[in-house]
Structure formats: C-alpha cells, structure tokens
Amino acid sequence: MKKNIPEIEKLVKLISKFPGLGPKSAKRIVLKLTNNKEELIKPLANTLVQVYKNIIRCNICGNIKSSNSNCTLQTCSYSDKNYNQICVVENIADMWVIESLGIYKGYYHILGGTLSSSDNKKTDNLLIPSLVERVKKNTINEVILATSATIEGQTTAHYIQNSLKDTKVKISKLAQGLPVGGEIEFLDDGTLFSAFKNRGPVASD
Amino acid sequence: MQWKDEGFLLSKNKYGENSIIIEVFTLNHGKCSGIVYGGTSKKIKNYLQLGNKIDLNLKKKNDSKLGYFKIEIIDAISPFFFDDNKKINCLFSSLNLLKTVLPELLSYNSIYVLFSNFLNELKFSNFWIIHYIFWEMNLLREIGFDMNLISNSVSKSNSEKKMITVIIDNEKINIPSFMVDKKFENINTKTIYYALKFIGTFLEKKIFIPNNLNYPISRKNLESCFR
Numbered sequence: 001m002k003k004n005i006p007e008i009e010k011l012v013k014l015i016s017k018f019p020g021l022g023p024k025s026a027k028r029i030v031l032k033l034t035n036n037k038e039e040l041i042k043p044l045a046n047t048l049v050q051v052y053k054n055i056i057r058c059n060i061c062g063n064i065k066s067s068n069s070n071c072t073l074q075t076c077s078y079s080d081k082n083y084n085q086i087c088v089v090e091n092i093a094d095m096w097v098i099e100s101l102g103i104y105k106g107y108y109h110i111l112g113g114t115l116s117s118s119d120n121k122k123t124d125n126l127l128i129p130s131l132v133e134r135v136k137k138n139t140i141n142e143v144i145l146a147t148s149a150t151i152e153g154q155t156t157a158h159y160i161q162n163s164l165k166d167t168k169v170k171i172s173k174l175a176q177g178l179p180v181g182g183e184i185e186f187l188d189d190g191t192l193f194s195a196f197k198n199r200g201p202v203a204s205d
Numbered sequence: 206m207q208w209k210d211e212g213f214l215l216s217k218n219k220y221g222e223n224s225i226i227i228e229v230f231t232l233n234h235g236k237c238s239g240i241v242y243g244g245t246s247k248k249i250k251n252y253l254q255l256g257n258k259i260d261l262n263l264k265k266k267n268d269s270k271l272g273y274f275k276i277e278i279i280d281a282i283s284p285f286f287f288d289d290n291k292k293i294n295c296l297f298s299s300l301n302l303l304k305t306v307l308p309e310l311l312s313y314n315s316i317y318v319l320f321s322n323f324l325n326e327l328k329f330s331n332f333w334i335i336h337y338i339f340w341e342m343n344l345l346r347e348i349g350f351d352m353n354l355i356s357n358s359v360s361k362s363n364s365e366k367k368m369i370t371v372i373i374d375n376e377k378i379n380i381p382s383f384m385v386d387k388k389f390e391n392i393n394t395k396t397i398y399y400a401l402k403f404i405g406t407f408l409e410k411k412i413f414i415p416n417n418l419n420y421p422i423s424r425k426n427l428e429s430c431f432r
Contacts, residue, residue: 019222115422151255151283155297158290159426176287188251190284197288 008034060134062110062127064092083107084141088131088160090114090148098146106144109134114152115159126156128163135167145173149194206272207264210234211279213320214257215304219245225253227274228304229261232317236307239263239274252278256296256324268310285328291430292327295337297423299323302341305421306348306412316347334431335389338400342384345404350411354385367391368399374410378403398431 008030015026033040058065065071085106089095095108111126135143145160147153161171177195178184184192212231220226225244230236239261244253252259258280265272286292303320307313319340326336342352352373359377360370369382380403381396383389405424413420 149284149287151287151293151297154287155293155423155426158293162290176284188278188281190252190254190257190281193281193284194287 057112059127060130061108062092062112062130063095063108084139085144086131086134086140086142087144087146089146090153090156094146104144107134107140111147111156114147114150114156116152128160131160132163132167135164135169140169142170142172145171147173149174149176206267207262208234210261210263212259212261213282213300213303213324214253214255214259215300216255217244217253226271227253227276229259229274230303230307230317230320231261232314233312234263235309235311235313236303237263237310239265239272241274241276249276252276252281254281254283255300256283257281282324282328291427292333294423294427294430295327295334296324298421298427299337299340301421301423302344302408305418306344313347316344319343319347332389334397335383335392338384338397338404341404341408345407345411350407352407354380358385367396373407394431398428401428401431 011030011033012023012026015021015029016023018026021029033044054067055064056067057063058071060071083106085104086109087095087098087104087106088109088111089098090111090113092110095110098104099108109127109131111128111131113126115126131143134140143160143164145157147157157173164171175198177191177198178187179191182191187195210231210233212229212234214227215230215236216228218226220240223243223245225241226238227241227244228236228238241249241253243249253276257278260277260279262275263272264275283293283296286296299320303316307316323336323340327333330336342354345352352371354371357371357373358369359372367382368379369385370377370379371385372378379399381392381400383392383396384400384403401424405420405428408424409420412418
C-alpha cells in the first residue's frame with residue numbers, strides 16, 4: 001500500500017497554490033526538487049528566507065522594496081532620478097507592463113487595488129492619502145491615472161481626481177477606444193462607444 | 206436543470222485562476238449566482254462589467270448547487286458613464302442596493318422593469334438623479350418598505366416652501382416637497398442631497414442596521430457628490 005510522506009504532501013499542496021499550477025504540475029516540481037537537493041532546494045530555501053526577511057511593500061509608493069532602503073515622500077528608492085510625473089496604477093503587474101514598453105519615464109504609484117462596489121473595501125487600504133502627500137511634497141506637474149477601463153477602475157480614478165482637487169496638479173488619464181489591430185465589425189459596444197466619445201482630430205502634416 | 210434568461214450584472218468575484226463567480230439580476234429568475242468558466246479571458250472580461258445587460262444560459266445539477274453560465278452581451282451600459290463621476294456612483298449605488306435587498310432566486314419582474322427603465326433615464330435624461338430617487342422609493346415599496354409619503358405628510362407644500370413635513374415611525378422629518386407633490390420646478394443640488402439623505406437614513410434604519418450591514422460606500426459617495 002502506498003504510504004504518503006507528509007512533508008512531500010505539504011509541499012505539493014503549497015506549490016499547487018501558485019498561478020498556473022495544479023497538483024500534477026506541483027508533483028513534478030517537487031520531484032525535480034527532491035532529486036536536486038543541493039542544486040535547487042538549498043539555494044531556493046535560502047533565497048525564500050531572504051525574500052521573506054528583506055522584501056516589503058513600500059507604504060508610500062506601494063512598490064516592493066528592500067527593507068533596508070529608506071523611502072520618504074520626497075525620495076523613492078525605486079528610481080534614482082527626479083521626475084515631475086507620477087503614473088498611478090492598480091498593481092505591480094500593471095507597472096511592469098508599462099515599464100517594459102519604455103514609453104513612460106517618471107515615478108509610479110501603486111494603489112494596491114481599486115474601490116469595490118460590493119465589499120465596502122475601505123479607501124484607507126488603497127494608497128491614496130500617500131499619493132496626495134507625494135504630490136504636495138514633490139514638484140509634480142502631472143498625475144497620470146492608468147487605472148483599468150472598468151467601472152471599478154474608473155470610480156477609483158474619479159475618487160483620486162477628487163482627492164487631488166486641492167493640489168491643482170494636472171491630472172490626465174489613459175485614452176479609451178479602439179485597440180491596435182481591432183476591427184470595428186468585431187468590437188463590443190462599450191469599446192466602440194468609448195472610441196467615438198474620445199475621438200480626436202486628425203493630425204495635419 | 207437549464208434555463209435561458211437576460212439580466213444585469215450586479216457583482217463579480219474571482220474564482221480560481223480563470224473563472225469568475227457572477228451575481229446577476231435576471232428577468233424571470235430574480236437574483237442568482239453562477240460560475241463563468243474562462244471569465245478572466247480577454248474576450249469575456251470585456252463585457253463582464255458591472256451593470257451590463259447580458260444574455261445568460263445557466264446549467265446546474267440541482268437548485269442547491271451553484272451552476273455555470275454561458276454569457277453573451279446584450280447591452281454595454283457601464284462604458285456610457287465612465288467619464289461622469291456622479292452617474293458612475295449612481296450606477297454603483299443602485300447595483301449595490303439591488304445586491305443587498307433582493308432575495309436569491311425569487312423573480313421580481315416589476316423591479317426588473319423599474320431598474321431597466323431607470324438605466325434608460327440614467328443614459329439619456331438630464332433629470333436622472335430625480336429618477337434615481339424615485340427608483341429607490343419604488344424599490345423599497347416593491348420589497349415591502351413603502352414610505353407612504355403622501356398619507357404621512359402633515360404640512361402642505363407651496364411654491365415658496367421647498368420642504369414638507371412627514372411623520373415616519375412617530376418622528377417628524379422635513380423632506381423636499383418634490384418627493385410628495387412631484388413638482389420638479391424648484392429643485393436644486395441641496396434639495397437632492399436632502400432627498401438622498403432622507404432615503405439613506407430610511408434604508409439604514411430599516412434594512413442595513415437590522416441586517417447587520419454597513420452603509421454602502423457607493424451611496425455615501427453619491428450623497429457627497431450633491432453635498
């Protein structure tokens with residue numbers, strides 16, 4: 001009769017919680033790990049301990065940072081240069097996507113979610129007060145709201161706009177409309193409506 | 206069992222990696238929940254926006270189990286209000302209210318028609334907030350919390366007087382007169398705020414506090430838009 005090893009079972013359970021992995025893939029990973037104890041388990045365990053000890057979420061800009069770095073409202077450990085723009089995104093994944101494009105050079109502010117209609121999530125959980133403070137304490141000319149084109153994302157954008165009313169900083173938000181490669185015939189009503197509503201003049205030569 | 210219906214999306218929650226559990230207010234089956242497999246995909250995610258009218262095809266083993274939906278868009282409603290803070294808060298508030306007050310799997314055709322009409326007004330009418338106030342009052346009446354403002358009013362309104370006194374639960378309350386006489390000439394932001402506040406207090410006393418629910422933030426935001 002097959003006897004289960006509790007340590008292995010526990011590890012399989014934990015690994016299967018990762019995105020994209022189920023119990024079968026987790027078992028394969030565990031097998032790979034147990035077969036390469038010195039090369040994989042040891043450095044992996046050490047790195048995980050280091051990450052657990054040293055990596056925290058910055059409570060000013062919302063980015064992940066080393067616990068040794070000192071962030072203040074004026075200085076951000078994530079960027080060495082001084083910028084006059086802040087791009088507000090919902091989560092770190094959004095920031096990574098924008099950053100990988102290389103089209104934006106400036107500070108980021110990660111909210112850590114959106115205002116929700118259903119669960120009465122408090123606005124304090126989102127880093128909106130620290131955004132207002134950052135705008136006030138730095139020479140920021142523009143705040144770019146890069147929240148999702150969903151009802152929750154747009155409500156959050158309106159809320160931020162209201163919170164920043166007193167600072168008189170320029171607030172802009174990402175355009176909504178036709179996606180690149182989108183054929184009008186196959187577009188949904190909402191996208192087409194936004195495209196028509198936000199249409200712009202054709203640039204002349 | 207299997208049924209086909211149409212409904213408005215009230216809420217959505219992530220389920221697993223690729224699926225979503227949605228709550229919809231349907232025409233013939235009332236408020237119900239179900240899983241949308243692949244709900245996080247680019248195609249489906251686009252139209253799974255709160256407030257959108259969707260065509261639903263539900264399959265489930267029995268009444269006690271959560272079924273799964275196949276969905277198609279009928280009318281994209283929420284993108285119309287993305288740029289309007291007041292309207293987006295109003296839509297949010299109405300969805301939240303439906304989610305809170307409606308029982309599961311009990312058909313409410315009249316409320317569905319009321320909500321559908323209200324969304325039309327929200328889209329096209331300049332007096333959408335008046336329609337919202339009356340929609341809330343009608344919703345309360347339909348679920349058994351009629352305020353009976355006409356029979357409960359003790360002082361009559363005239364053209365100069367914008368407020369009227371009503372007695373609710375042995376308490377005298379001043380409310381904007383348009384809520385009783387339906388004359389909409391002298392309405393301003395302040396009277397709208399008072400009307401929203403009055404219904405909000407009523408909701409809090411009759412529904413939220415007895416059911417141990419918090420006052421919805423979306424409604425607070427809507428009130429603050431008119432303060």
